[in-house]
Amino acid sequence: MTDPISSVSHLDLEESKHTFLDANELVINMGPQHPATHGVLRVILRLDGEKVMGLECVIGYLHRGVEKIAEHRTYTMFNPYVDRMDYVAAVSNGLGYCEAVEKLLNIEAPPRANYIRVILTELNRIASHQLWLGTHALDIGAMTPLFYTFRDREEILKIFEKYCGARLTTHAFRIGGCQYETYEGFEKDVKKFLAFVAPKIDEYEELLTTNRIWVERTKNVGNISAKDCIALGVTGPVLRASGVKWDVRKAQPYAAYKQFDFEIPTGQNGDTYDRYLVRMAEMRQSLRIIQQAVHGIPEGPIMAKVSKVLKPPVGEIYHSIEAPKGELGYFIVSDGSTQPYRVRVRPPSFVNLQALDLMCRGQLVADVIAVIGTLDIVLGEVDR
């Protein structure tokens, strides 16, 4: 069996030893306190002049032992903890965990709950992409998109706040459905938001898509091929920008995604610009999904019949969903007690971060910042 990592092209560490004129390599430390590393990522760069010969990520500065905590909490008690992993897309985390446990319990959430789940998750996807766009553009030097995206993200957070009282770590779903019925005027708010945000996305694109400097800074920067993506397990918009049409929402539909009509935007070159375009298109697709969901939301109960004390049968389950950053998977082992024997999270940020070294080799220092931005990592999820 071949090792997937060694099959990745030019990941050979020996290669970088010979630098131009055998000059000394410059080793520079970036982070953990650095404005462009999106939290507490530490990157050790090996440079030949301005060229990156290789880099190493040092992670763990935000490790809270989320997986270990799960072993001492009941299934229900652990639910809010998952929100703290990818705090930018907390709703997706909750959805993945709830569905995994539901699968283990062999129950299914009622259709109305599934629709609410889809609406909130897709709203969260837009919020997450907006935050990514703002910070990514800020790293490359464009200040203004940050304020535009935060202004519009606010509207989404307001809907969350009205729905469940929290803006960021929402804890929106419960095992078996949703705890809260939608509030009065929820559908009106969502429809109003759809009409509000569609022209705003055009506005972001107006600022950046054809901006000469933006294109020069992002085209052919941090290229990664589809083959390398698959070998490294990279998922989400990064994988799709390399031309692979893989989206868990379509491949293994969960929640109510089977009922909706939407496309998977893909790119060709797998560079930073394509990843930008893919994410912009994804925001529009999310709007499409929300549009369909909010118009076809069925009446009915929002919770399945779930016993007060959850005791799943002995067994194990792997369930994954399409989080904004890629495939978010939960592997849960149950020993038949009220607490999980082991919970293992497959965080998209952590897996995608592996590709950083490959994407940055041969690029310039300024590009490392662009690539970290385009990977869209959240350190809370990388370190857990």
Added chain:
Amino acid sequence: MPGFITSYLDKSVQVTPGQYGSPFWALVYILVVFGGVSLAVVCMNWLERKILAHMQVRLGPMRVGPHGLLQPIADALKLILKEDIVPEGADSFVFLLAPIIILLAVFSVYCVIPFGPTHAITDMNIGILFMLGVSSLGVLGIVMAGWASNSHYPLIGALRSSAQMVSYEIAMGLAVVSAVLMTSLNAEGTGTLSMIGIVQAQYAQHVWFVFKFFPLGLIAFFIFAVAMVAETNRAPFDLPEAESELTAGFHTEYSGLRWSLFMLGEYAAMIAVSSIAITLWLGGWMRPFPNALSGPNWDLAFSLFPALTFFGLAAMTFYSTMRMPKHSYFRIQTIGLGAFAAVFALIGLILLVPPVRDRVQDVYWFIAKIAVFLYLYIWYRGTFPRYRFDQLMKVGWKVLLPMGIAVLMLTGIVGLRDDIFLFLKRLVHV
């Protein structure tokens, strides 16, 4: 020798301090310009933060004074009170000298800038050469600051900034030369390097040089307009200040007052290069259409502009005063803002008085044009991402430099087309 060449070689050095030719008045002018530029930098600081904030759907400074009007003063106070740190191992003499050199280089440029036909510290017959030479000295200060800091990041930042400034200076120089050529070409022997002379040539030729030999003047102006942004290290060429990247620039190790001297130098340089662009291409102190819309009636109409501007400012401020929250907590702020409105209105009234009105004309139009440029600077900063260093060099050497050479040659050819035809005719006849 053709007249257009000899005209540049005029031997009489016309150094005229102010309009009076005495050292005393020169000193007065120097103090007025220095104070005025410093005041403009303070205003620019507030305006930049406010305008940028409004572009970015936020409010900007609001706490210190009404609408944050006193924020620059608070910032200046803070910077003066801060500790002046000299890093260990730094060459302290060079380290302390560097900001002063930058400031000197920038403020020396103002010696030759004509704010009006008679409002200049001095008028040299080599004015534009002096400007190019002195403003290049700023690079020296940057290199000194980077080297003396005894730290990697300032050193790399200084190398970057100096490389950037030196490369864009060449394109800038070519554009300037094509404007200087225009003073003598296609007109009778008025060729001059004097800044006042260049504006007078535009008046005599009935055209702003930006529109002369269309589109050659426009292209030269464009080259200068891009190069001057790079020269002053502003967005999108603000790599020395790229906080999201590894190097924060040559002033990383500076703090307090010395750091603020760098900032003062940067903003003063922005005003200086803007005024050079205005002098060379946009008719300097001239009001719009001095020839087409001439006559006493038009003169009167245009002379009302300064007063109208201040009345407009007063009206805006007064409107803001009316909109201040009616709470006793805001009383002092409201009164302050009202006072600002009153001051603006008073200045507007003074500017209505005929003797004042006629004398501030030139300076008013010059400052109005500078304001447009400064607004553009802020607009760039709100709109553009940052160039990468290699792309920045590529733009300088591969785009602007060839363009500058082409424009210079074409300007010469177009300007001398009659002579060239004559020469070719003779060649054919021989």
